Amino acid sequence: MADVARHAGVAPMTVSRALQDDPRVAPSTRVKVLASVAALGYRLNEVARSLRAGQSSDLLGLVVTNLANPFYAQLALGVESLAAEHGMTMVLGNTAEDHGRERELVDNLVSRRVSGIVVVPAGNDHSHLRPSALDGIPAVLATRPPSGADLDCVLVDDFGGATAATRRLTEAGHRRIGFLGPLPGLWTSAERFRGFGAALAEAGLEPDERYVRFGLRDVRAAEHAAREILSLPDPPTALFTANNRNTIGAVRAVTDAHPAAALAGFDDFEFADMLGVPLTLAAYDPAEIGVQATQLLIDRIAQTDDGTPRRIVVPTTLTHHGQPHPRLPSGDPSP
Amino acid sequence: MADVARHAGVAPMTVSRALQDDPRVAPSTRVKVLASVAALGYRLNEVARSLRAGQSSDLLGLVVTNLANPFYAQLALGVESLAAEHGMTMVLGNTAEDHGRERELVDNLVSRRVSGIVVVPAGNDHSHLRPSALDGIPAVLATRPPSGADLDCVLVDDFGGATAATRRLTEAGHRRIGFLGPLPGLWTSAERFRGFGAALAEAGLEPDERYVRFGLRDVRAAEHAAREILSLPDPPTALFTANNRNTIGAVRAVTDAHPAAALAGFDDFEFADMLGVPLTLAAYDPAEIGVQATQLLIDRIAQTDDGTPRRIVVPTTLTHHGQPHPRLPSGDPSP
DNA sequence: CTGTTAGCGCATTCAG
DNA sequence: CTGAATGCGCTAACAG
Numbered sequence: 001m002a003d004v005a006r007h008a009g010v011a012p013m014t015v016s017r018a019l020q021d022d023p024r025v026a027p028s029t030r031v032k033v034l035a036s037v038a039a040l041g042y043r044l045n046e047v048a049r050s051l052r053a054g055q056s057s058d059l060l061g062l063v064v065t066n067l068a069n070p071f072y073a074q075l076a077l078g079v080e081s082l083a084a085e086h087g088m089t090m091v092l093g094n095t096a097e098d099h100g101r102e103r104e105l106v107d108n109l110v111s112r113r114v115s116g117i118v119v120v121p122a123g124n125d126h127s128h129l130r131p132s133a134l135d136g137i138p139a140v141l142a143t144r145p146p147s148g149a150d151l152d153c154v155l156v157d158d159f160g161g162a163t164a165a166t167r168r169l170t171e172a173g174h175r176r177i178g179f180l181g182p183l184p185g186l187w188t189s190a191e192r193f194r195g196f197g198a199a200l201a202e203a204g205l206e207p208d209e210r211y212v213r214f215g216l217r218d219v220r221a222a223e224h225a226a227r228e229i230l231s232l233p234d235p236p237t238a239l240f241t242a243n244n245r246n247t248i249g250a251v252r253a254v255t256d257a258h259p260a261a262a263l264a265g266f267d268d269f270e271f272a273d274m275l276g277v278p279l280t281l282a283a284y285d286p287a288e289i290g291v292q293a294t295q296l297l298i299d300r301i302a303q304t305d306d307g308t309p310r311r312i313v314v315p316t317t318l319t320h321h322g323q324p325h326p327r328l329p330s331g332d333p334s335p
Numbered sequence: 336m337a338d339v340a341r342h343a344g345v346a347p348m349t350v351s352r353a354l355q356d357d358p359r360v361a362p363s364t365r366v367k368v369l370a371s372v373a374a375l376g377y378r379l380n381e382v383a384r385s386l387r388a389g390q391s392s393d394l395l396g397l398v399v400t401n402l403a404n405p406f407y408a409q410l411a412l413g414v415e416s417l418a419a420e421h422g423m424t425m426v427l428g429n430t431a432e433d434h435g436r437e438r439e440l441v442d443n444l445v446s447r448r449v450s451g452i453v454v455v456p457a458g459n460d461h462s463h464l465r466p467s468a469l470d471g472i473p474a475v476l477a478t479r480p481p482s483g484a485d486l487d488c489v490l491v492d493d494f495g496g497a498t499a500a501t502r503r504l505t506e507a508g509h510r511r512i513g514f515l516g517p518l519p520g521l522w523t524s525a526e527r528f529r530g531f532g533a534a535l536a537e538a539g540l541e542p543d544e545r546y547v548r549f550g551l552r553d554v555r556a557a558e559h560a561a562r563e564i565l566s567l568p569d570p571p572t573a574l575f576t577a578n579n580r581n582t583i584g585a586v587r588a589v590t591d592a593h594p595a596a597a598l599a600g601f602d603d604f605e606f607a608d609m610l611g612v613p614l615t616l617a618a619y620d621p622a623e624i625g626v627q628a629t630q631l632l633i634d635r636i637a638q639t640d641d642g643t644p645r646r647i648v649v650p651t652t653l654t655h656h657g658q659p660h661p662r663l664p665s666g667d668p669s670p
Numbered sequence: 671c672t673g674t675t676a677g678c679g680c681a682t683t684c685a686g
Numbered sequence: 687c688t689g690a691a692t693g694c695g696c697t698a699a700c701a702g
Contacts, residue, residue, distance in 0.1 A: 001695065001696070002695090010672075010673085011672065011673045011674080012673090012695090012696080012697095013672075013673060013674080013696095013697075014671090014672060014673075016695095016696065016697055017671095017672085017697090020697090024671060024672085025671070025672080026671060026672085029671080029672080043442070043445060043446055043470060044446055044695090044696085045386075045446065045448065045694090045695055045696070046443075046446040046447045046448070047382060047385055047386045047392060047447060047448050047694090047695080047696095048386050048678090048694070048695035048696045048697090049695080049696055049697080050382055050678095050696095051380075051382045051383050051386045051678055051679070051680090051694090051695080051696075052677085052678055052695080052696045052697050052698080053678085053696090053697085054678060054679095057382060059426075059447075067408050067411060067412050067415070068405075068408060068409060068412055070403075070405050070408065072408075073402050073403060073405065073407075073408035074403060076402060076427070077402050077403055077429060080402070080427070080428070080429050081429075084428075089426060089428065089443055089444075089447070090426070090427055090428070091394075091424060091425070091426050091427070092411070092415070092425055092426070092427045093415070093419075093424065093425070094412060094415050094416075107378070108381075108424055109424075110378060111378055111379055111380065111381040112381045112382065112394075112424070113380065113381070113382050135378065248606070248609075251609065252609065255609070270606075271583070271605075271606045271609075271610070274583075274586065274587065274590070274606075274610055275606070275609055275610070276611055336679065336680070337679090345688080345689090346688065346689045346690080347679090347680085347689090348680095348681080348688075348689060348690080349687090349688060349689075351679095351680065351681060352681090352687095352688085355681085359687055359688085360687070360688080361687060361688085364687085364688085379679090379680085380678090380679055380680070382678090382679080382680095383678070383679030383680045383681095383694090384679075384680055384681080385680095386678090386679080386680075386694055386695070386696090387679075387680045387681050387682080387693085387694055388680090388681080388694085389694060389695095671702105672701100672702080673700105673701085673702075674699105674700085674701075674702095675698105675699090675700080675701095676697100676698090676699090676700100677696100677697095677698095678695105678696090678697095678698105679694105680693105680694090681692105681693100681694095682691105682692090682693095682694105683690105683691090683692085684689105684690090684691085684692105685688100685689080685690080685691095686687105686688080686689075686690095
């Protein structure tokens with residue numbers, strides 16, 4: 001910068017001002033300075049700039065559990081787009097659902113003085129994400145509600161979506177409906193099960209534990225569980241699956257020799273319409289979650305909020321792929 | 336840091352040294368310092384640290400064209416994993432194939448003094464990525480070779496993969512084979528077409544322009560083109576598709592009323608085995624590209640290379656989903 | 671409108 | 687082994 005100042009015949013301070021469009025600098029001077037900047041190929045050093053600024057660095061942290069999941073990639077895209085709109089740059093970390101790694105990443109981001117962090121938390125205790133634990137840097141949770149800390153968060157309407165999707169099954173006359181989901185310790189998983197149960201209750205039914213499986217973390221496990229359930233002496237005529245891994249596993253099981261079962265689930269995914277199996281899905285826009293979370297963060301950074309924790313719930317839409325579910329004959333359709 | 340020093344009864348310099356495991360500090364002093372650090376909840380300021388260091392910031396930039404594509408999400412994961420292994424943090428930007436945005440993002444990263452940048456370039460001229468244009472910060476290209484600049488790059492074996500996949504079709508007796516691909520200006524697209532042509536040549540054939548379509552950027556366009564080609568009076572009996580968007584479009588076209596055609600293509604994707612259509616695919620590991628690119632970058636940062644541009648080619652593997660392609664009767668199978 | 675002074679938090683350099 | 691001085695590149699805060 002000193003070089004530029006020399007080249008332009010002004011003081012460094014003037015260069016600094018010209019570069020940040022300070023209105024107090026004369027137009028003629030500004031032109032002169034900008035010419036020198038161009039001539040010397042000079043570029044502002046953001047590191048020094050943000051050191052001086054003390055707080056803020058125009059960086060926005062994002063910590064996700066699994067970037068390989070297109071869901072989180074979309075969420076990241078949402079964060080990036082809004083961040084960019086506000087002149088901020090996204091720093092991305094992947095925890096692979098590892099609490100320790102999450103701590104490391106968050107710590108790292110704090111050390112870099114990012115302006116805020118969007119976190120998809122790996123664990124159920126979020127006390128380490130309190131602003132006080134983060135040198136005052138605000139964090140916003142995505143897809144899971146805070147526990148042990150008063151934090152902003154953006155959630156999906158897990159309960160509503162699961163209820164609506166399951167209702168489609170009961171409305172079609174199904175009375176024996178199975179459930180496949182990931183670990184019940186996951187908030188989303190628990191909520192979706194609750195929604196599932198609510199829809200059953202509306203129809204005067206309740207979950208049958210023989211047909212309920214939790215802890216299915218990948219497609220293979222889900223497929224296996226689906227086969228087991230469908231092989232029971234008195235198998236369900238329909239399945240509700242709590243996320244796309246489980247849905248896919250169920251589809252695999254159903255397209256095979258086993259007795260067909262109607263499927264409804266949570267999460268839309270590409271190709272859902274190409275699997276040759278009718279599928280009712282509670283869909284939502286993952287990017288929207290990223291956008292909303294980033295907006296909360298920006299509000300908090302700008303202090304335009306009132307300080308009380310906010311909670312945004314992103315709605316789901318019911319979509320249907322493939323042929324409509326055949327309406328079962330009234331009464332319990334026996335095998 | 337001064338606070339910690341005071342608390343520990345030492346000079347700030349000693350705190351600094353203790354924190355970076357300088358062997359010259361006495362063990363007892365180190366313990367004292369670390370205790371104070373913990374007591375005060377002190378955290379090193381990476382911003383100041385990297386300002387002092389002048390170069391480097393333990394940040395590694397990644398600029399991709401489309402994070403929504405699982406391919407690039409996987410690539411990002413590869414970059415992140417190796418970066419993390421080396422104590423570096425990934426900063427991610429998305430260009431949406433926009434040259435201007437790419438320049439902005441790269442410029443931004445340079446201003447932040449990242450140690451290096453992995454770029455999936457949007458355009459065909461890469462002169463703006465020369466180290467001299469980047470204040471000496473090295474860039475590595477991923478999936479596309481440099482042009483107008485001597486840069487390291489990591490490529491996929493586009494030619495070989497396309498040749499191998501197409502060969503499967505000719506070996507099965509197909510003689511009228513169509514081609515669907517994105518814009519021919521894309522290097523990968525051109526290479527894959529070249530590989531397609533090479534396999535045809537081996538079988539004494541050549542591309543029939545009636546069956547060749549470029550510029551298909553999404554599934555819908557690919558599906559439409561596939562339908563058109565398959566509706567010709569003398570339609571091809573097989574199609575080679577140059578990327579997963581095109582493959583999916585072709586699958587959609589083929590599963591419909593149209594005369595079936597054998598399919599081979601580039602890129603594997605999830606569910607490829609669930610579409611009910613036999614599919615030969617040239618597959619490769621996108622994360623591997625990210626890892627290799629990051630390794631090149633780290634080498635260059637550490638100056639452990641000899642300065643000449645390096646080029647790494649990631650191999651492809653032929654995978655087959657669904658039933659094997661039925662072997663056509665010898666001779667040209669007429670409709 | 672422009673320049674001068676001072677310091678953000680840290681680590682290199684040189685003295686103890 | 688430890689400490690003091692110095693400056694990384696930039697910009698508030700105060701002069702002129």
